[in-house]
Amino acid sequence: MTGVNSASAAFLATIPSPDRGVWYLGPLPLRAYALCIIAGIVIAIWWGERRWTQRGGTKNTIVDIAVFAVPFGLVGGRLYHVITDWWRYFGPGKEPIRALYIWDGGLGIWGAIALGGVGAWIACRRKGIPLPAVADAIAPGIIVAQAVGRLGNYFNQELYGAHTTLPWGLEVYQRFDPNNPAIPDQGPTGVAFGHIPLPESPVHPTFLYELVWNLGIAALVVWADRRFRLGHGRAFAVYVAGYTAGRFWIELMRTDDATHVLGLRVNVWTSILVFAGAVAYIVFAAKRGPREEPETLRGNDITDEAVDHSAGTSAAPDGREKAASTADTSSTGDQGKGGKSAS
Numbered sequence: 270m271t272g273v274n275s276a277s278a279a280f281l282a283t284i285p286s287p288d289r290g291v292w293y294l295g296p297l298p299l300r301a302y303a304l305c306i307i308a309g310i311v312i313a314i315w316w317g318e319r320r321w322t323q324r325g326g327t328k329n330t331i332v333d334i335a336v337f338a339v340p341f342g343l344v345g346g347r348l349y350h351v352i353t354d355w356w357r358y359f360g361p362g363k364e365p366i367r368a369l370y371i372w373d374g375g376l377g378i379w380g381a382i383a384l385g386g387v388g389a390w391i392a393c394r395r396k397g398i399p400l401p402a403v404a405d406a407i408a409p410g411i412i413v414a415q416a417v418g419r420l421g422n423y424f425n426q427e428l429y430g431a432h433t434t435l436p437w438g439l440e441v442y443q444r445f446d447p448n449n450p451a452i453p454d455q456g457p458t459g460v461a462f463g464h465i466p467l468p469e470s471p472v473h474p475t476f477l478y479e480l481v482w483n484l485g486i487a488a489l490v491v492w493a494d495r496r497f498r499l500g501h502g503r504a505f506a507v508y509v510a511g512y513t514a515g516r517f518w519i520e521l522m523r524t525d526d527a528t529h530v531l532g533l534r535v536n537v538w539t540s541i542l543v544f545a546g547a548v549a550y551i552v553f554a555a556k557r558g559p560r561e562e563p564e565t566l567r568g569n570d571i572t573d574e575a576v577d578h579s580a581g582t583s584a585a586p587d588g589r590e591k592a593a594s595t596a597d598t599s600s601t602g603d604q605g606k607g608g609k610s611a612s
Contacts, residue, residue: 283438283471288461289447290424300372301424302457309414310339317407324406325563327570330396334403337388345384349377353528353535373457374425378415379539382509397568401502401554402561405494408508409487415512416483422476425457430473430522438471440464472524479519486511500560503551510547513540 292299318331351358351368354375358368367373386400393400422428426441443466444459446452453459489511494504517540527534 282436283440284474284477285440285464286426286442286461287424288442288464289444289459290421290426290457298372300457302374302421303372305418305421305424306376309417310335312417313407313410313414316410316413317403320410321403321406321566324402324560324566326398326402326406326566327568330398330566331403331407333396334389334392337392338385339388341388342381342385343371343376345387346376346378346381347371348384349380350375352380353377354526356528357526374421374427376418377536378512379536379543382411393568396570398566399501399561401505402500402566404502404505405499408505409490409494412483412487412490412508412512416480416487419476419480419483423474426455426461427457428476428523428525430475431524432469433471433473435473437474437477439474439477441467441470441472443467469524473522475519475522478522479515482515482519483512486515498560501554501557503554506547506550506554510544510551513544513547516540517544 287301290301314331314335318329321331322328347368357363357375358365386404389403390400393403419428426444429439429441432438442461442464443453444455444461446454447458447460450460450462486508490504490508493499493507499507517537520534520536520540523534527536529535530538
């Protein structure tokens with residue numbers, strides 16, 4: 270009885286992992302990772318749209334930009350992951366086709382932001398609006414989207430740290446092939462039959478650390494943006510600097526396989542370099558002056574309105590001229606008739 274109580278106490282002092290990351294509705298797989306990514310994208314677009322219109326921009330602008338930015342971002346995120354972790358997909362005994370299996374996890378935020386930014390730039394050029402202003406509007410939504418995406422890592426039972434005895438330690442389980450419970454399968458399609466802990470369990474839930482950190486940075490961006498009326502991309506730079514500062518120390522806690530450069534994980538180096546760039550941008554962008562004026566955020570829309578307004582004002586004088594001409598003609602005719610009658 271004592272053993273049962275101690276086991277229950279140990280379980281209550283840790284965070285259990287989900288037993289799987291994929292469910293099936295008939296032949297249709299519902300992947301937790303994909304659902305989390307989609308939910309994050311929806312939140313980022315919704316919040317970005319609200320912030321954009323509050324700044325004076327035209328409604329549905331962020332939705333239009335997302336049509337370009339989201340596909341570019343997904344491709345960029347996958348490319349970064351495959352390039353930096355190429356050994357997972359290429360080499361003896363590997364399956365290169367799995368590099369395309371984005372639903373199994375593996376999106377590098379660095380590549381997603383970089384190539385997603387290219388897509389957003391194309392859309393902004395088409396609409397005639399400044400990309401830095403768009404970046405400021407979507408900054409807190411993006412990092413909240415990242416937080417939601419980390420829940421996908423929780424369901425996939427990945428990206429965790431070393432063993433810990435802390436109360437919030439994460440229990441990780443041995444997963445098996447759902448079609449053959451005798452075959453281990455730690456991938457996202459595996460199922461934790463029997464909830465057998467892995468030898469290192471419980472572990473640091475680094476996905477949770479990053480999730481909480483990201484939400485804190487989102488709050489920081491919103492506060493700083495309101496307090497200092499950030500513009501010209503500075504709110505976005507605050508997000509980047511804050512995120513990379515957290516990613517630096519969280520990355521050092523992770524124990525999953527990763528590419529190393531000079532003894533450090535490649536994402537640690539990326540965090541250092543991107544953090545330095547973001548801080549430098551905050552300093553230099555401050556020289557560009559106050560936040561963009563609302564009319565600069567409307568681009569082609571305000572041009573179209575000006576054309577419509579111009580057309581409307583030119584039509585009115587024409588109408589008045591025609592009316593005056595008709596009145597003059599009518600008056601002359603009346604005078605002529607009057608003269609003949611008098612004579």
